[in-house]
Amino acid sequence: MLLEGRVWRFGDNVDTDQIIPARYLNTTDPAELAAHCMEDADPEFPGKVRPGDILVAGRNFGCGSSREQAPLSLKAAGVACVVAASFARIFYRNAINIGLPIVECPEAAGAVAQGDRIAVDLGAGVLRAGEASFRVAPFPEFMQRIIAAGGLVPYTRQKLAKEVQDP
Amino acid sequence: MGQTLAEQLLSRAAGHAVAAGEITLARVDRCLTQDGTGPLAVRRLEEAGMVQAANPAGTVLYLDHAAPSPRRELSNDHMLLREFAARVGCRLSEVGEGVCHQLMAEDHAAPGEVIIGADSHTCTAGALGAFATGMGSTDVAVGIALGMNWFRVPESFRVELSGEFSRGVYAKDVILALIGQIGADGATYKALEFGGPAVSRLAMDERLTMANMAVEAGAKVGLFPSDQETRRYLTEQGRGDAWQPLAADTDATYERVLRVDLGELEPVVACPHTVDNISLVQDVAGTPIQQVFIGSCTNGRISDLEVAAEILRGRRVHSGTRLIVVPASRRVYLEALDRGFLRIFVEAGGMVLAPGCGPCVGVHEGILGDGEASFNTSNRNFKGRLGNPEAFIYLGSPATAAATALRGRITDPREVLE
Numbered sequence: 001m002l003l004e005g006r007v008w009r010f011g012d013n014v015d016t017d018q019i020i021p022a023r024y025l026n027t028t029d030p031a032e033l034a035a036h037c038m039e040d041a042d043p044e045f046p047g048k049v050r051p052g053d054i055l056v057a058g059r060n061f062g063c064g065s066s067r068e069q070a071p072l073s074l075k076a077a078g079v080a081c082v083v084a085a086s087f088a089r090i091f092y093r094n095a096i097n098i099g100l101p102i103v104e105c106p107e108a109a110g111a112v113a114q115g116d117r118i119a120v121d122l123g124a125g126v127l128r129a130g131e132a133s134f135r136v137a138p139f140p141e142f143m144q145r146i147i148a149a150g151g152l153v154p155y156t157r158q159k160l161a162k163e164v165q166d167p
Numbered sequence: 168m169g170q171t172l173a174e175q176l177l178s179r180a181a182g183h184a185v186a187a188g189e190i191t192l193a194r195v196d197r198c199l200t201q202d203g204t205g206p207l208a209v210r211r212l213e214e215a216g217m218v219q220a221a222n223p224a225g226t227v228l229y230l231d232h233a234a235p236s237p238r239r240e241l242s243n244d245h246m247l248l249r250e251f252a253a254r255v256g257c258r259l260s261e262v263g264e265g266v267c268h269q270l271m272a273e274d275h276a277a278p279g280e281v282i283i284g285a286d287s288h289t290c291t292a293g294a295l296g297a298f299a300t301g302m303g304s305t306d307v308a309v310g311i312a313l314g315m316n317w318f319r320v321p322e323s324f325r326v327e328l329s330g331e332f333s334r335g336v337y338a339k340d341v342i343l344a345l346i347g348q349i350g351a352d353g354a355t356y357k358a359l360e361f362g363g364p365a366v367s368r369l370a371m372d373e374r375l376t377m378a379n380m381a382v383e384a385g386a387k388v389g390l391f392p393s394d395q396e397t398r399r400y401l402t403e404q405g406r407g408d409a410w411q412p413l414a415a416d417t418d419a420t421y422e423r424v425l426r427v428d429l430g431e432l433e434p435v436v437a438c439p440h441t442v443d444n445i446s447l448v449q450d451v452a453g454t455p456i457q458q459v460f461i462g463s464c465t466n467g468r469i470s471d472l473e474v475a476a477e478i479l480r481g482r483r484v485h486s487g488t489r490l491i492v493v494p495a496s497r498r499v500y501l502e503a504l505d506r507g508f509l510r511i512f513v514e515a516g517g518m519v520l521a522p523g524c525g526p527c528v529g530v531h532e533g534i535l536g537d538g539e540a541s542f543n544t545s546n547r548n549f550k551g552r553l554g555n556p557e558a559f560i561y562l563g564s565p566a567t568a569a570a571t572a573l574r575g576r577i578t579d580p581r582e583v584l585e
Contacts, residue, residue: 013351013441017549021556022232022528025203026240028210040551060352060385064549065528066287068207068303089356089387090287094303142190142317153215156309 003054003080003101004119007112010057014041015064016091020073028069030076037073051078054120056112058084062091071095081120083127083136085109096143097152103127108134169416171323172390173358176298176413180281187322187420195310196280196297197225201267203232203528204285206244207304209251212312219255221314226257227275229267234523236262237531257311265496265522268292268464271299272375273498277401277409278393283310288464288546290381294374295400296393296413301382321387322422323358323415324349328365330430335581337474338373339466339544339564341427342380343435347445349425355385357422360415365429366391371400372470379465380546383442434580436542437562440550448567448579455487458541459572461565462493462520463527466544469502471565476508478569478583479515485575490517491533493525517572529554542571 018041020033027033038045055074061084062070071094074082082095085106095102103120108127111134112118118129120136127134139147149155170178171187178184180193200208205228212218220226228248236242245262252259260270267284268291276282278296282289285307292299302316310316326345346353359381361374369377374391381389391397393413401410434448461467461475472494484490492512494500500522503509509519526533527545534554535541541553541560548560563571566580573583 015547015549017529017547017552021551021554022203022530023554025530026206026233026238026244028207040556060355063351063385064287064547066285066289066301066303067204068285068305086352086355088352088385090301090303090382093306097303097305140190152305152309153211156313157215157217 001101001122002119003122004117005052005054005080006050007054007056007114007116007118008045008049009114010041010055012058013060013063014057016062016067016070017064019062019070020067025067025069028072030072033069033073034076037077046077049077049079052080053078054118055079055082056109057082058109059086061087063088066090068094068098071098071100075100083108083120096146099147099151103136105134105136168420169418171358171419171421172360172392172413172415173298173321173323173388175415176279176281177318177320179279180298185320187320189320191318191320192315193281193318194315195283197275197282198307198310199227199229199267199271199284199286199289200304200307201229201232201286202234202241202244202248204304205248208285208308208311209247211305211308217312220257220311223256224258226311227260228252228257229260229270230262231266231523232528233530234262235521263497263521263523266464266467266524268379269467269495269499273404273496278397278411278413283307283316287382288379290386290389291375291379291464293381293389294371294378294391295397296391298388300388321356321358323360324354324423324425325421326359326361327363327424327426328361328429329363329426330365330428332429335434335566335579335584336432337564337566338369338376340432340435341429342377343437343445343562344432345425345427346380346384346443347435349384351383351441351443352385357386359384359386359389361389361391362415367394367396370470371396372468375468376465383546434564434567436567436577437548439548439559439561442548442562448563448577451577452579454577455540456542456571456576457487457539458489458491458533458535459568460491460526460533460541460543460545461568462495462525463545464495465546466565467493467495467499469499471544472499472503472508475565475569476511477585478566478580479573480511482515482573484516484572488572488575490515490572491520491526492517493520494522496522526553542568542577544568
């Protein structure tokens with residue numbers, strides 16, 4: 001999968017309260033989640049983000065609350081991919097479970113700027129920014145199977161449920 | 168080779184020996200959701216055609232984050248969760264019963280169990296020797312329906328505790344200082360395992376405070392051994408038969424060993440807007456504070472209210488400061504009522520609100536104005552956490568919070584302790 005888009009830059013420790021504040025957690029409506037996505041970090045973001053844009057952040061992206069509405073709001077806002085130097089654990093799992101592509105790449109996180117155009121080739125494990133290109137770590141095989149199945153729920157229905165009945 | 172406590176617990180749940188780094192399917196003993204994450208879990212189960220609970224008695228849906236509800240949309244979410252609980256026969260914890268993690272500790276969690284919760288502070292129950300970890304709504308939905316999920320067995324950091332607290336220093340200061348030392352992502356994906364000669368002297372309330380905040384260093388779980396204090400606590404809750412001794416093997420392998428001498432610590436505070444932004448209280452003393460919140464799954468227990476009440480007894484909260492006290496559970500509320508603590512808070516000019524999350528998550532109760540600062544005993548000071556990205560949040564112990572309420576500015580508790 002090749003994702004090409006315009007970069008939104010954020011720093012370290014972007015927590016899930018900034019991605020989607022708790023005061024909007026009473027909805028799972030994608031449009032409403034998108035309307036408030038990242039607004040506490042950058043009030044202009046919800047109005048200016050365009051489908052296909054790529055978030056590039058520093059360390060510990062998605063730390064804090066376990067709210068799955070955080071990756072859901074990014075996906076609903078049209079964000080194609082999140083690149084970060086590192087991700088917090090719960091956000092990482094949530095993003096895979098709901099099918100939001102995320103890429104860990106500390107080198108790229110330090111090298112690209114707001115408004116740059118970058119391309120992420122998930123299959124080849126390469127991120128290109130202008131002349132530069134960076135290797136990105138592939139997902140562990142187990143997680144690739146979840147992604148291939150379309151998320152944890154379909155994966156579970158296919159595999160886990162079968163193992164429960166027929167271990 | 169010996170196992171860490173995390174490896175022991177996941178090996179038991181997987182049905183075979185697993186080691187750090189492995190991915191395994193494992194049995195889940197308990198699942199929890201709260202009112203911010205539960206509705207999404209319910210929708211996931213409906214989408215998947217799995218409206219079922221593999222273990223209804225081990226599944227609890229808590230209503231605590233917006234309780235009592237401030238808005239019709241959230242009231243409707245509460246109704247959705249009540250209906251789901253009735254449909255699958257699982258437990259529902261009503262508005263006013265308390266914070267999910269406190270109630271999980273009081274009523275359910277037991278040493279040796281695996282607990283997943285759609286709330287990041289599910290790690291609180293690690294204080295009882297349970298492998299307890301936060302996940303998202305979809306992961307917990309799968310746990311509810313099937314009684315299992317997948318886990319990556321974490322590497323462990325051993326936190327070796329020695330020494331005794333000096334006056335004015337508490338468990339909250341220990342965990343804040345530790346997070347300041349290793350950073351907000353210093354233990355990402357890891358287990359924090361507390362050990363050392365000082366552990367047996369830490370009361371369960373103190374262990375719960377420390378395990379609660381493991382996630383603020385990125386950790387998957389914060390584990391304490393199950394010992395005589397665990398037994399005492401479970402017995403006090405009427406669940407003594409749930410006790411079993413548990414400890415890491417003496418030859419277990421740790422990725423890192425951190426040593427903390429409790430006697431060398433001083434009162435500390437996490438400054439805006441990250442939990443690892445730690446200062447000594449004395450270095451930020453004098454910062455004006457408009458609101459003080461004493462409560463939450465971190466520090467809303469009876470011993471926390473006792474410390475605050477001792478400081479506030481017969482005194483008045485500063486005229487420019489609002490004091491909000493929220494007991495973490497109905498049991499804590501009633502004991503604080505019986506022991507006169509609530510009267511002390513109210514006579515001092517404070518407010519006591521219903522058991523629950525209170526102001527911690529910024530949905531209701533105590534939302535700050537632009538430029539205001541709050542001093543909280545809770546676990547997060549993220550920008551916007553108290554409902555306003557233009558406000559500032561400091562975190563510290565109940566003693567520091569009470570001292571700060573008295574003076575209206577950040578105050579070292581040692582200045583006001585009798």
